[in-house]
Amino acid sequence: MPTGNLRHGGKVQFDIHMLPAKHGDALWIEYGDGTKRRRVLVDAGPINAWQAISAHLDKLPDDDRNVELLVITHVDTDHIEGVIRLLAPPVAKWLIQPQEIWFNGYEHMRSGERPLGGKHGEFLSALLHRRNAASWNKAFKGEAVMLPDSGCLIEIPLADGMKLTLLSPNRSKLLEMATQWERDVAAWEADPGDLESGWEELVKTTKYHGSELSLGPEDITDKLQKQLRGHDGSKANGSSIAFLASYRGRTCLFLADAHADIVCDSIRKMLVDGQAFLKVDAVKVSHHGSRNNITSEFMELVDADHWLISTNGDVHGLPNEAAIEAIIVGARSKPTLWFNYRSKFTEPFERDARHGVEFQTRYPGDGQEGLRLSLFTPEQ
Numbered sequence: 001m002p003t004g005n006l007r008h009g010g011k012v013q014f015d016i017h018m019l020p021a022k023h024g025d026a027l028w029i030e031y032g033d034g035t036k037r038r039r040v041l042v043d044a045g046p047i048n049a050w051q052a053i054s055a056h057l058d059k060l061p062d063d064d065r066n067v068e069l070l071v072i073t074h075v076d077t078d079h080i081e082g083v084i085r086l087l088a089p090p091v092a093k094w095l096i097q098p099q100e101i102w103f104n105g106y107e108h109m110r111s112g113e114r115p116l117g118g119k120h121g122e123f124l125s126a127l128l129h130r131r132n133a134a135s136w137n138k139a140f141k142g143e144a145v146m147l148p149d150s151g152c153l154i155e156i157p158l159a160d161g162m163k164l165t166l167l168s169p170n171r172s173k174l175l176e177m178a179t180q181w182e183r184d185v186a187a188w189e190a191d192p193g194d195l196e197s198g199w200e201e202l203v204k205t206t207k208y209h210g211s212e213l214s215l216g217p218e219d220i221t222d223k224l225q226k227q228l229r230g231h232d233g234s235k236a237n238g239s240s241i242a243f244l245a246s247y248r249g250r251t252c253l254f255l256a257d258a259h260a261d262i263v264c265d266s267i268r269k270m271l272v273d274g275q276a277f278l279k280v281d282a283v284k285v286s287h288h289g290s291r292n293n294i295t296s297e298f299m300e301l302v303d304a305d306h307w308l309i310s311t312n313g314d315v316h317g318l319p320n321e322a323a324i325e326a327i328i329v330g331a332r333s334k335p336t337l338w339f340n341y342r343s344k345f346t347e348p349f350e351r352d353a354r355h356g357v358e359f360q361t362r363y364p365g366d367g368q369e370g371l372r373l374s375l376f377t378p379e380q
Protein backbone atom coordinates (compact mmCIF):
# COMPACT_ATOMS: atom_id res chain seq x y z
CA MET A 1 0.00 0.00 0.00
CA PRO A 2 2.35 2.76 1.05
CA THR A 3 4.66 3.60 -1.81
CA GLY A 4 5.59 3.29 -5.37
CA ASN A 5 3.99 0.47 -7.21
CA LEU A 6 1.59 1.49 -9.89
CA ARG A 7 -1.06 -1.11 -9.40
CA HIS A 8 -3.20 -2.24 -12.26
CA GLY A 9 -6.68 -3.49 -11.74
CA GLY A 10 -9.74 -3.88 -13.88
CA LYS A 11 -12.04 -1.86 -11.69
CA VAL A 12 -13.12 1.68 -10.95
CA GLN A 13 -10.37 3.58 -9.25
CA PHE A 14 -9.78 6.95 -7.60
CA ASP A 15 -6.47 6.82 -5.74
CA ILE A 16 -4.56 9.61 -4.08
CA HIS A 17 -0.90 8.94 -3.49
CA MET A 18 0.95 11.38 -1.23
CA LEU A 19 4.42 10.92 -2.66
CA PRO A 20 7.42 11.34 -0.33
CA ALA A 21 7.86 15.06 -1.00
CA LYS A 22 9.77 15.86 2.22
CA HIS A 23 8.18 18.96 3.77
CA GLY A 24 6.18 19.70 0.62
CA ASP A 25 3.37 18.30 -1.51
CA ALA A 26 3.47 15.98 -4.50
CA LEU A 27 0.07 14.38 -4.98
CA TRP A 28 -0.35 11.70 -7.59
CA ILE A 29 -3.96 11.04 -8.49
CA GLU A 30 -5.03 8.04 -10.53
CA TYR A 31 -8.58 7.48 -11.63
CA GLY A 32 -10.42 5.49 -14.25
CA ASP A 33 -13.10 2.91 -14.91
CA GLY A 34 -10.78 -0.01 -15.49
CA THR A 35 -10.40 0.51 -19.22
CA LYS A 36 -7.99 3.43 -19.15
CA ARG A 37 -6.17 4.88 -16.21
CA ARG A 38 -6.08 8.68 -15.99
CA ARG A 39 -3.60 10.68 -13.95
CA VAL A 40 -3.27 14.10 -12.35
CA LEU A 41 -0.18 15.47 -10.59
CA VAL A 42 -0.54 18.27 -8.05
CA ASP A 43 2.87 19.85 -7.27
CA ALA A 44 6.20 18.01 -7.15
CA GLY A 45 7.81 18.86 -3.82
CA PRO A 46 11.04 20.73 -3.03
CA ILE A 47 14.23 20.02 -4.97
CA ASN A 48 15.64 17.69 -2.29
CA ALA A 49 12.66 15.38 -2.81
CA TRP A 50 13.26 15.20 -6.55
CA GLN A 51 15.02 11.84 -6.47
CA ALA A 52 12.04 10.14 -4.84
CA ILE A 53 9.47 11.93 -6.98
CA SER A 54 11.29 11.23 -10.23
CA ALA A 55 11.76 7.58 -9.23
CA HIS A 56 8.01 7.33 -8.88
CA LEU A 57 7.28 9.00 -12.21
CA ASP A 58 9.93 6.92 -13.90
CA LYS A 59 7.88 3.78 -13.19
CA LEU A 60 5.34 4.83 -15.79
CA PRO A 61 5.42 2.72 -18.95
CA ASP A 62 7.50 4.37 -21.67
CA ASP A 63 4.59 4.29 -24.10
CA ASP A 64 2.08 5.81 -21.66
CA ARG A 65 3.33 8.83 -19.77
CA ASN A 66 0.18 10.77 -20.37
CA VAL A 67 -1.12 12.93 -17.50
CA GLU A 68 -4.46 14.70 -17.86
CA LEU A 69 -3.46 17.67 -15.75
CA LEU A 70 -0.44 19.03 -13.91
CA VAL A 71 -1.37 21.60 -11.27
CA ILE A 72 1.24 23.88 -9.73
CA THR A 73 -0.75 25.27 -6.83
CA HIS A 74 1.51 28.20 -5.93
CA VAL A 75 5.09 29.43 -6.06
CA ASP A 76 6.50 28.21 -2.74
CA THR A 77 9.60 26.06 -3.12
CA ASP A 78 8.12 23.01 -1.37
CA HIS A 79 5.55 22.78 -4.19
CA ILE A 80 7.24 24.24 -7.24
CA GLU A 81 10.92 23.27 -7.25
CA GLY A 82 10.28 19.69 -8.33
CA VAL A 83 8.08 20.94 -11.16
CA ILE A 84 10.85 23.23 -12.42
CA ARG A 85 13.20 20.25 -12.35
CA LEU A 86 10.57 18.09 -14.04
CA LEU A 87 10.00 20.50 -16.90
CA ALA A 88 13.61 21.66 -17.36
CA PRO A 89 14.68 18.94 -19.81
CA PRO A 90 13.48 19.10 -23.41
CA VAL A 91 9.83 18.04 -23.76
CA ALA A 92 10.71 14.68 -25.31
CA LYS A 93 12.60 13.78 -22.13
CA TRP A 94 9.89 14.77 -19.66
CA LEU A 95 8.96 11.97 -17.29
CA ILE A 96 5.29 12.80 -17.82
CA GLN A 97 3.41 14.29 -20.74
CA PRO A 98 0.73 16.61 -19.31
CA GLN A 99 -2.23 17.45 -21.55
CA GLU A 100 -2.82 20.61 -19.56
CA ILE A 101 -0.90 22.61 -16.95
CA TRP A 102 -2.47 24.94 -14.41
CA PHE A 103 -0.18 27.61 -13.04
CA ASN A 104 -0.73 31.25 -12.25
CA GLY A 105 2.29 33.14 -13.56
CA TYR A 106 2.91 36.79 -14.24
CA GLU A 107 1.35 36.80 -17.67
CA HIS A 108 -1.93 35.47 -16.30
CA MET A 109 -2.20 37.56 -13.25
CA ARG A 110 -1.92 40.96 -14.71
CA SER A 111 -4.89 42.85 -13.48
CA GLY A 112 -4.98 46.51 -14.23
CA GLU A 113 -1.45 47.67 -13.59
CA ARG A 114 -0.68 45.19 -10.82
CA PRO A 115 1.13 42.15 -12.15
CA LEU A 116 2.21 39.11 -10.17
CA GLY A 117 5.70 37.69 -10.01
CA GLY A 118 8.17 35.70 -7.91
CA LYS A 119 11.50 34.09 -8.60
CA HIS A 120 10.43 30.47 -8.86
CA GLY A 121 7.31 31.60 -10.61
CA GLU A 122 9.46 33.33 -13.21
CA PHE A 123 11.52 30.17 -13.69
CA LEU A 124 8.46 28.07 -14.22
CA SER A 125 6.82 30.67 -16.44
CA ALA A 126 9.92 30.76 -18.63
CA LEU A 127 9.85 26.98 -18.91
CA LEU A 128 6.16 26.76 -19.74
CA HIS A 129 6.51 29.54 -22.26
CA ARG A 130 9.32 27.71 -24.04
CA ARG A 131 8.25 24.15 -23.58
CA ASN A 132 4.52 23.86 -23.54
CA ALA A 133 2.70 27.15 -23.95
CA ALA A 134 -0.29 25.50 -25.62
CA SER A 135 -1.15 23.47 -22.52
CA TRP A 136 -0.90 26.37 -20.10
CA ASN A 137 -4.19 27.11 -18.28
CA LYS A 138 -6.08 25.77 -21.28
CA ALA A 139 -9.36 25.34 -19.40
CA PHE A 140 -9.17 29.04 -18.53
CA LYS A 141 -8.44 30.10 -22.11
CA GLY A 142 -4.89 30.96 -21.15
CA GLU A 143 -6.00 33.35 -18.38
CA ALA A 144 -5.42 32.99 -14.64
CA VAL A 145 -6.74 29.97 -12.79
CA MET A 146 -8.98 31.82 -10.38
CA LEU A 147 -12.54 32.19 -9.20
CA PRO A 148 -14.48 34.59 -11.42
CA ASP A 149 -15.17 38.07 -10.02
CA SER A 150 -18.89 37.28 -10.26
CA GLY A 151 -18.37 34.88 -7.35
CA CYS A 152 -19.80 31.93 -9.29
CA LEU A 153 -18.19 28.54 -8.88
CA ILE A 154 -16.55 26.96 -11.90
CA GLU A 155 -16.44 23.26 -12.61
CA ILE A 156 -13.82 21.93 -15.01
CA PRO A 157 -14.36 18.50 -16.56
CA LEU A 158 -11.40 16.17 -17.17
CA ALA A 159 -11.43 13.00 -19.28
CA ASP A 160 -13.78 10.14 -18.37
CA GLY A 161 -15.96 12.02 -15.93
CA MET A 162 -13.56 13.53 -13.39
CA LYS A 163 -14.76 16.99 -12.33
CA LEU A 164 -12.75 19.67 -10.56
CA THR A 165 -14.53 22.52 -8.78
CA LEU A 166 -12.23 25.45 -8.15
CA LEU A 167 -12.15 26.73 -4.55
CA SER A 168 -9.16 29.12 -4.57
CA PRO A 169 -7.64 31.60 -5.42
CA ASN A 170 -9.64 34.71 -6.26
CA ARG A 171 -8.40 37.96 -7.74
CA SER A 172 -7.70 39.64 -4.42
CA LYS A 173 -5.62 36.70 -3.14
CA LEU A 174 -3.59 36.87 -6.35
CA LEU A 175 -3.10 40.62 -6.10
CA GLU A 176 -1.92 40.39 -2.50
CA MET A 177 0.92 38.26 -3.82
CA ALA A 178 2.07 40.92 -6.28
CA THR A 179 4.38 43.03 -4.15
CA GLN A 180 6.28 40.06 -2.82
CA TRP A 181 6.82 38.66 -6.32
CA GLU A 182 8.09 41.99 -7.61
CA ARG A 183 10.51 42.19 -4.66
CA ASP A 184 11.74 38.67 -5.37
CA VAL A 185 12.76 39.36 -8.93
CA ALA A 186 14.02 42.91 -8.41
CA ALA A 187 17.65 41.75 -8.11
CA TRP A 188 17.59 40.44 -11.66
CA GLU A 189 17.38 43.89 -13.17
CA ALA A 190 14.57 42.59 -15.29
CA ASP A 191 10.85 43.19 -15.17
CA PRO A 192 8.60 40.53 -13.68
CA GLY A 193 7.16 38.56 -16.54
CA ASP A 194 10.17 39.15 -18.79
CA LEU A 195 10.37 35.48 -19.68
CA GLU A 196 13.59 35.75 -21.64
CA SER A 197 15.41 37.12 -18.57
CA GLY A 198 13.68 34.51 -16.45
CA TRP A 199 15.03 31.83 -18.77
CA GLU A 200 18.58 33.21 -18.54
CA GLU A 201 18.40 33.16 -14.75
CA LEU A 202 17.05 29.63 -14.84
CA VAL A 203 19.90 28.47 -17.02
CA LYS A 204 22.33 29.87 -14.44
CA THR A 205 20.53 28.07 -11.61
CA THR A 206 21.73 24.58 -12.39
CA LYS A 207 20.25 22.82 -9.38
CA TYR A 208 17.06 22.38 -11.40
CA HIS A 209 18.53 20.89 -14.49
CA GLY A 210 22.20 19.94 -14.14
CA SER A 211 23.68 21.12 -17.39
CA GLU A 212 20.82 19.90 -19.55
CA LEU A 213 19.38 23.32 -20.11
CA SER A 214 20.84 25.73 -22.58
CA LEU A 215 19.48 29.01 -23.75
CA GLY A 216 16.91 27.84 -25.59
CA PRO A 217 -17.38 21.94 14.64
CA GLU A 218 -18.76 22.54 17.92
CA ASP A 219 -16.59 20.12 19.92
CA ILE A 220 -13.64 22.35 19.29
CA THR A 221 -13.17 24.02 22.63
CA ASP A 222 -12.46 27.69 23.13
CA LYS A 223 -8.99 26.75 24.28
CA LEU A 224 -8.34 24.82 21.10
CA GLN A 225 -9.92 27.54 18.98
CA LYS A 226 -7.39 29.97 20.42
CA GLN A 227 -4.57 27.74 19.27
CA LEU A 228 -6.01 27.60 15.77
CA ARG A 229 -4.92 30.89 14.42
CA GLY A 230 -7.06 30.54 11.33
CA HIS A 231 -5.07 33.22 9.65
CA ASP A 232 -2.11 32.57 7.39
CA GLY A 233 -0.23 35.73 6.48
CA SER A 234 1.62 34.15 3.54
CA LYS A 235 0.50 35.78 0.33
CA ALA A 236 1.98 32.92 -1.69
CA ASN A 237 -0.16 30.44 0.24
CA GLY A 238 -3.18 32.66 -0.34
CA SER A 239 -2.62 32.41 -4.09
CA SER A 240 -2.91 28.59 -3.93
CA ILE A 241 -5.01 26.78 -6.51
CA ALA A 242 -7.38 24.58 -4.49
CA PHE A 243 -10.20 22.42 -5.81
CA LEU A 244 -12.70 19.68 -5.12
CA ALA A 245 -12.13 16.61 -7.29
CA SER A 246 -15.19 14.43 -7.93
CA TYR A 247 -15.12 11.12 -9.73
CA ARG A 248 -18.08 8.73 -9.88
CA GLY A 249 -19.43 9.93 -6.59
CA ARG A 250 -16.11 9.89 -4.70
CA THR A 251 -14.66 13.23 -3.69
CA CYS A 252 -11.53 14.82 -2.29
CA LEU A 253 -10.71 18.40 -1.39
CA PHE A 254 -7.21 19.32 -2.57
CA LEU A 255 -6.43 22.39 -0.53
CA ALA A 256 -2.74 23.03 -1.35
CA ASP A 257 -1.63 25.68 1.21
CA ALA A 258 -4.79 27.74 0.69
CA HIS A 259 -6.20 30.18 3.22
CA ALA A 260 -9.16 28.94 5.26
CA ASP A 261 -11.31 32.00 4.59
CA ILE A 262 -11.54 31.62 0.82
CA VAL A 263 -11.91 27.84 1.03
CA CYS A 264 -14.82 28.25 3.47
CA ASP A 265 -16.41 30.89 1.23
CA SER A 266 -16.23 28.56 -1.76
CA ILE A 267 -17.54 25.57 0.15
CA ARG A 268 -20.48 27.60 1.46
CA LYS A 269 -21.39 28.37 -2.15
CA MET A 270 -21.49 24.66 -2.92
CA LEU A 271 -24.06 23.93 -0.23
CA VAL A 272 -27.60 23.64 -1.50
CA ASP A 273 -31.06 23.56 0.04
CA GLY A 274 -30.20 24.28 3.61
CA GLN A 275 -27.31 21.82 3.64
CA ALA A 276 -25.12 22.63 6.66
CA PHE A 277 -21.92 21.02 5.48
CA LEU A 278 -20.25 19.41 2.50
CA LYS A 279 -19.80 15.64 2.61
CA VAL A 280 -16.58 14.51 0.96
CA ASP A 281 -14.57 11.33 1.22
CA ALA A 282 -11.19 12.91 1.79
CA VAL A 283 -9.39 16.19 2.47
CA LYS A 284 -5.77 16.96 1.58
CA VAL A 285 -5.36 19.20 4.60
CA SER A 286 -4.18 22.70 3.78
CA HIS A 287 -0.60 23.75 4.43
CA HIS A 288 0.70 20.42 5.74
CA GLY A 289 -1.50 20.64 8.84
CA SER A 290 -0.61 24.16 9.95
CA ARG A 291 -2.78 25.66 12.69
CA ASN A 292 -2.90 28.82 10.58
CA ASN A 293 -4.94 27.14 7.85
CA ILE A 294 -7.63 25.25 9.74
CA THR A 295 -10.54 26.78 11.62
CA SER A 296 -13.55 25.56 13.54
CA GLU A 297 -15.63 27.11 10.75
CA PHE A 298 -13.91 24.83 8.24
CA MET A 299 -14.51 21.79 10.44
CA GLU A 300 -18.18 22.72 10.66
CA LEU A 301 -18.46 23.05 6.88
CA VAL A 302 -16.81 19.76 5.94
CA ASP A 303 -17.56 16.15 6.76
CA ALA A 304 -14.83 13.72 5.68
CA ASP A 305 -13.65 10.25 6.63
CA HIS A 306 -10.06 10.63 5.47
CA TRP A 307 -7.64 13.45 6.28
CA LEU A 308 -4.36 13.55 4.37
CA ILE A 309 -1.33 15.28 5.81
CA SER A 310 1.68 15.61 3.52
CA THR A 311 4.96 16.54 5.24
CA ASN A 312 7.99 15.01 6.92
CA GLY A 313 8.03 17.78 9.52
CA ASP A 314 11.21 19.45 8.24
CA VAL A 315 11.57 23.23 8.09
CA HIS A 316 8.29 24.26 9.77
CA GLY A 317 7.70 21.41 12.23
CA LEU A 318 4.34 20.51 10.73
CA PRO A 319 1.73 19.28 11.31
CA ASN A 320 0.86 21.42 14.32
CA GLU A 321 -0.68 19.44 17.15
CA ALA A 322 -3.57 21.91 17.43
CA ALA A 323 -4.54 21.40 13.79
CA ILE A 324 -4.65 17.61 14.14
CA GLU A 325 -6.49 17.95 17.44
CA ALA A 326 -9.08 20.11 15.67
CA ILE A 327 -9.61 17.32 13.14
CA ILE A 328 -9.87 14.65 15.83
CA VAL A 329 -12.40 16.47 17.99
CA GLY A 330 -14.06 18.53 15.27
CA ALA A 331 -14.68 15.88 12.62
CA ARG A 332 -18.30 14.91 12.07
CA SER A 333 -17.32 11.32 11.27
CA LYS A 334 -14.62 9.26 12.97
CA PRO A 335 -11.56 10.49 11.09
CA THR A 336 -8.69 8.48 9.69
CA LEU A 337 -5.47 10.49 9.63
CA TRP A 338 -3.17 9.64 6.75
CA PHE A 339 0.45 10.72 7.33
CA ASN A 340 2.90 10.17 4.48
CA TYR A 341 5.84 10.21 6.92
CA ARG A 342 6.50 8.92 10.38
CA SER A 343 7.98 11.84 12.30
CA LYS A 344 8.11 13.17 15.83
CA PHE A 345 5.13 15.32 14.86
CA THR A 346 2.97 12.48 13.51
CA GLU A 347 3.87 9.44 15.62
CA PRO A 348 2.44 10.66 18.96
CA PHE A 349 -1.10 10.33 17.57
CA GLU A 350 -0.64 6.58 17.26
CA ARG A 351 0.05 6.41 21.01
CA ASP A 352 -2.84 8.68 21.96
CA ALA A 353 -5.36 7.04 24.33
CA ARG A 354 -8.19 7.89 21.90
CA HIS A 355 -6.44 6.13 19.01
CA GLY A 356 -8.59 3.40 17.55
CA VAL A 357 -11.67 4.64 19.38
CA GLU A 358 -12.13 8.23 18.28
CA PHE A 359 -9.81 8.23 15.30
CA GLN A 360 -7.57 6.00 13.23
CA THR A 361 -4.10 6.59 11.83
CA ARG A 362 -2.27 5.37 8.75
CA TYR A 363 1.49 5.61 8.24
CA PRO A 364 3.89 4.27 5.63
CA GLY A 365 5.19 0.75 6.28
CA ASP A 366 8.55 0.21 7.96
CA GLY A 367 11.36 1.90 6.10
CA GLN A 368 8.94 3.40 3.59
CA GLU A 369 7.76 6.88 2.80
CA GLY A 370 4.67 8.09 0.99
CA LEU A 371 1.13 6.78 1.34
CA ARG A 372 -1.71 5.88 -1.00
CA LEU A 373 -5.42 6.15 -0.28
CA SER A 374 -7.84 4.31 -2.58
CA LEU A 375 -11.26 5.91 -2.42
CA PHE A 376 -12.98 2.93 -4.02
CA THR A 377 -11.32 0.35 -1.79
CA PRO A 378 -10.34 2.31 1.31
CA GLU A 379 -7.99 0.48 3.60
CA GLN A 380 -9.97 1.12 6.74
Ligand SMILES: [Zn+2]
Pocket residue numbers: 023024025076078079257287288
Ligand atom coordinates in the same frame (compact mmCIF):
# COMPACT_ATOMS: atom_id res chain seq x y z
ZN1 LIG B 1 3.65 24.07 1.33
